[in-house]
Amino acid sequence: MRQLIVLTGLTLGASAIAQAATDQQLADEVAGQYQACDSSAELILPLARSGLDLVPIYANGYEAETADGSPFNEQGLDVLLRQPQDLQAQLAAYMACETPIMRLTQGQALLAAAATEAQADSAMVAFYQHGWSVGADELRVHGGIDSMADLSGSTIGVVPYAAGLDLLAEATRSGREQAADSWEVPTLVTADAPAKWLTDEEGVDAFLVDSGAPGDASVLLSSQSANRAVSGIYVVRQDYLEANRETIEGLVTALFNAEEQVREDVTTQVVDWSSVADHLLGDPEEEEAARTLWRQVQTVGVQGNVDWARQDGGLRSFPRLNAEIAAELQALGLLSEIPALTLAELDYGTLAEGIFDQRRAELSSFDPEAARTLLSEQREGGDIDGQTLVRFEIYFQPDQDHFSAQQYAEDFAEVLDAAQRYGGALLTIEGHADPSLFLQRRSAGLPEQLLEQQRDNLLTLSEARAASVRRSVLAFADEHDVRLDRSQLISEGLGIRDPATGLCDGEPCPISTDDERADNRRVVFRVVEIEAESAAFTPPTTW
Known part of the structure; x- marks a missing residue:
C-alpha cells in the first residue's frame, strides 16, 4: 500500500509524506479557537x-x-x-x-x-x-482506467476538504467491491486547485473536479449518475x-x-x-x-x-x-x-x-423509449460494458420465465441499493435465452422460416424473464418500504443475440455442456451510466 502524499498550496513540485491524517491536520489548524x-x-x-x-x-x-x-x-x-x-x-x-x-x-x-x-x-x-x-462533481480519469476497479493502486488528485470527497468515497467503495482481494488503496495527492491535473502530464491517474472544469479527460463517475x-x-x-x-x-x-x-x-x-x-x-x-x-x-x-x-x-x-x-x-x-x-x-x-x-x-426521471434506444446504441457501439457501474445475473430453469425471488434476496437488496445510489443511471434488466435448440435445428437443416420462428420464441421467453425480474424487484421494494422511480428500471428481451457463451461469425457459438446451457438461461441486471444531456434522462431539477 502506498503512502498518502500531500502537495500543499501551489508548490506542486515539492511533496512530503503526510505525518498525520487530514482530519488531524484540520484540527491542528483551529486548535485553541474554542469558545x-x-x-x-x-x-x-x-x-x-x-x-x-x-x-x-x-x-x-x-x-x-x-x-x-x-x-x-x-x-x-x-x-x-x-x-x-x-x-x-x-x-x-x-x-x-x-x-x-x-x-x-x-x-x-x-x-x-x-x-x-x-x-x-x-x-x-x-x-x-x-x-x-x-x-x-466529477471524478475524471486519464487513459488506462475504464472502471472503478481500475482505481486500485492509482494516484488520485483531490483539493483538500472538497465536497467531491464524498463522490470519491463512492468510487473507491465500488472499486473495492469490484476488485475484491486484488484491491490496492489509491495514493492521494492534493493541491489548492486541479488545474495541472487536467492533462496527464503530472502523473495523476484520476482527479476530482467541478463539472464545469475544462479539459477532455474522461468522466469515470459523476454525481449525475451517483446522485445520492x-x-x-x-x-x-x-x-x-x-x-x-x-x-x-x-x-x-x-x-x-x-x-x-x-x-x-x-x-x-x-x-x-x-x-x-x-x-x-x-x-x-x-x-x-x-x-x-x-x-x-x-x-x-x-x-x-x-x-x-x-x-x-x-x-x-x-x-x-x-x-x-x-x-x-x-x-x-x-x-x-x-x-x-x-x-x-x-x-x-x-x-x-x-x-x-x-x-x-410520483415523478419519473426517464423516458423508457429513449432509454431503450440509447441502450441499443451502446450495445451496437460495444461500449455498454464500459458504462456499466454494477452488474449481476439471475438464472432460470429450461423454458422457465419465473424464478424464486427469495433465492435472490441479497441481489435484490443490491438492486435497491444501486437504485438509491445511482438515481441518474439506468437500471437495465436484460433477458436472455439458451440457443441450444436453435443451434440443433439449424444444424439439422431446418428452413430459415422455422429458424426465425424459433428466434422469435426465444426472444419472447427472454422478454418474459426480464419482465418477471422487474415485477419481482418492484414488489421487493414495496415490501421493504423503498420508493423506486419505476421509469428507471428498463426491462428488455435480447433472445439469443448476446449469449454468455459468445458469438461465432454473428451467430451463437456451439454449446456442448449443461453448464454452458445454464449460463445462457439468465437475466443480466446492470446499472448503466448515461450522459447528463441524454434525451433519456429528464432529472427532477428541471421542476
Missing part, C-alpha cells in the same frame, strides 16, 4: 457555492439580513447569511461560535469531527439535509442547540416552506437569480451560472429529511452514509478514526405541518 456558545449567540447561516443554497437565500427574502415577510421572518428569526467559505474558515468561525452552524457535506463533516469533538459543547449535531449534488453520493447538510453546535432548540426548529420549518416555494418559483420563472448570483458567486451579473448551480442539485424537502434521519439503516440515511463515507476516507488516510456524528432527533413531520411534499415520489 462556548449560549442563547445570545448571533444566528449566522453559512452558504455553500451550491444550487441547494437557493433555499436559505429565498428563506431570508434574498437579503443578507432577514427581510420582512420572508419565511425566516415569519418564524421570528433574525438570520445573517454568510457568503461561501472553505471548510477551514467555516470551522474556525464555528469553533469560536461566531457561526454556530456549518454548511457542508457529510464527508466534510467527518473531516471536521476531530476538531469539533475535542470539546463536548462544540460537537456537531446534524439537523437538516438540503439535498444532493446531481452533476456538480454527495449529501449537503447543516450541522449545529451541541451547546447552541441545547440553548436554542426552538430557534433550530423554526429554522427547519422556514427551510421546508422555502424549499416548497422555491421549486414552484423555478417552474414559474420568478426566481431573483441576480440576488442568488450575488450571494453564491459574488457577482449579480452571473445569473446563468447561478441557474446552472440549481440544475446540478436536487432538494429533498420534508420526505427527504424523514428518510435521511431514519435510524434503522435506511439506504441513504444519515447513519449509513456516514458509515460508508467514513470507512473509505479512513482507508484513504484522510480520517484517523471514525467519528460518532449525531442527529438532532427533530420531528420533521410536525415541523412541516401543512406543507404539501408528496409529488416528488
Whole structure:
C-alpha cells in the first residue's frame, strides 16, 4: 500500500509524506479557537457555492439580513447569511461560535469531527439535509482506467476538504467491491486547485473536479449518475442547540416552506437569480451560472429529511452514509478514526405541518423509449460494458420465465441499493435465452422460416424473464418500504443475440455442456451510466 502524499498550496513540485491524517491536520489548524456558545449567540447561516443554497437565500427574502415577510421572518428569526467559505474558515468561525452552524457535506463533516469533538459543547449535531449534488462533481480519469476497479493502486488528485470527497468515497467503495482481494488503496495527492491535473502530464491517474472544469479527460463517475453520493447538510453546535432548540426548529420549518416555494418559483420563472448570483458567486451579473448551480442539485424537502434521519439503516440515511463515507476516507488516510456524528432527533413531520411534499415520489426521471434506444446504441457501439457501474445475473430453469425471488434476496437488496445510489443511471434488466435448440435445428437443416420462428420464441421467453425480474424487484421494494422511480428500471428481451457463451461469425457459438446451457438461461441486471444531456434522462431539477 502506498503512502498518502500531500502537495500543499501551489508548490506542486515539492511533496512530503503526510505525518498525520487530514482530519488531524484540520484540527491542528483551529486548535485553541474554542469558545462556548449560549442563547445570545448571533444566528449566522453559512452558504455553500451550491444550487441547494437557493433555499436559505429565498428563506431570508434574498437579503443578507432577514427581510420582512420572508419565511425566516415569519418564524421570528433574525438570520445573517454568510457568503461561501472553505471548510477551514467555516470551522474556525464555528469553533469560536461566531457561526454556530456549518454548511457542508457529510464527508466534510467527518473531516471536521476531530476538531469539533475535542470539546463536548462544540460537537456537531446534524439537523437538516438540503439535498444532493446531481452533476456538480466529477471524478475524471486519464487513459488506462475504464472502471472503478481500475482505481486500485492509482494516484488520485483531490483539493483538500472538497465536497467531491464524498463522490470519491463512492468510487473507491465500488472499486473495492469490484476488485475484491486484488484491491490496492489509491495514493492521494492534493493541491489548492486541479488545474495541472487536467492533462496527464503530472502523473495523476484520476482527479476530482467541478463539472464545469475544462479539459477532455474522461468522466469515470459523476454525481449525475451517483446522485445520492454527495449529501449537503447543516450541522449545529451541541451547546447552541441545547440553548436554542426552538430557534433550530423554526429554522427547519422556514427551510421546508422555502424549499416548497422555491421549486414552484423555478417552474414559474420568478426566481431573483441576480440576488442568488450575488450571494453564491459574488457577482449579480452571473445569473446563468447561478441557474446552472440549481440544475446540478436536487432538494429533498420534508420526505427527504424523514428518510435521511431514519435510524434503522435506511439506504441513504444519515447513519449509513456516514458509515460508508467514513470507512473509505479512513482507508484513504484522510480520517484517523471514525467519528460518532449525531442527529438532532427533530420531528420533521410536525415541523412541516401543512406543507404539501408528496409529488416528488410520483415523478419519473426517464423516458423508457429513449432509454431503450440509447441502450441499443451502446450495445451496437460495444461500449455498454464500459458504462456499466454494477452488474449481476439471475438464472432460470429450461423454458422457465419465473424464478424464486427469495433465492435472490441479497441481489435484490443490491438492486435497491444501486437504485438509491445511482438515481441518474439506468437500471437495465436484460433477458436472455439458451440457443441450444436453435443451434440443433439449424444444424439439422431446418428452413430459415422455422429458424426465425424459433428466434422469435426465444426472444419472447427472454422478454418474459426480464419482465418477471422487474415485477419481482418492484414488489421487493414495496415490501421493504423503498420508493423506486419505476421509469428507471428498463426491462428488455435480447433472445439469443448476446449469449454468455459468445458469438461465432454473428451467430451463437456451439454449446456442448449443461453448464454452458445454464449460463445462457439468465437475466443480466446492470446499472448503466448515461450522459447528463441524454434525451433519456429528464432529472427532477428541471421542476
